[in-house]
Amino acid sequence: MYGLGSYPNMGGYAVGYAIVRRCLERGHLLTELMGIEARQIAALAGFADAE
Numbered sequence: 514m515y516g517l518g519s520y521p522n523m524g525g526y527a528v529g530y531a532i533v534r535r536c537l538e539r540g541h542l543l544t545e546l547m548g549i550e551a552r553q554i555a556a557l558a559g560f561a562d563a564e
Contacts, residue, residue: 533546533558539559541557
């Protein structure tokens with residue numbers, strides 16, 4: 514959260530926010546996202562392939 518070395522402050526928060534925002538833009542509900550694994554959320558956002 515506070516950044517270490519060359520990593521920016523709030524980097525992880527910014528990535529997570531972008532993933533969730535993209536899911537919401539694609540019509541998924543926040544309540545839906547709360548019940549699934551992170552890998553599935555990334556796939557819904559288009560950042561990873563679902564396995």
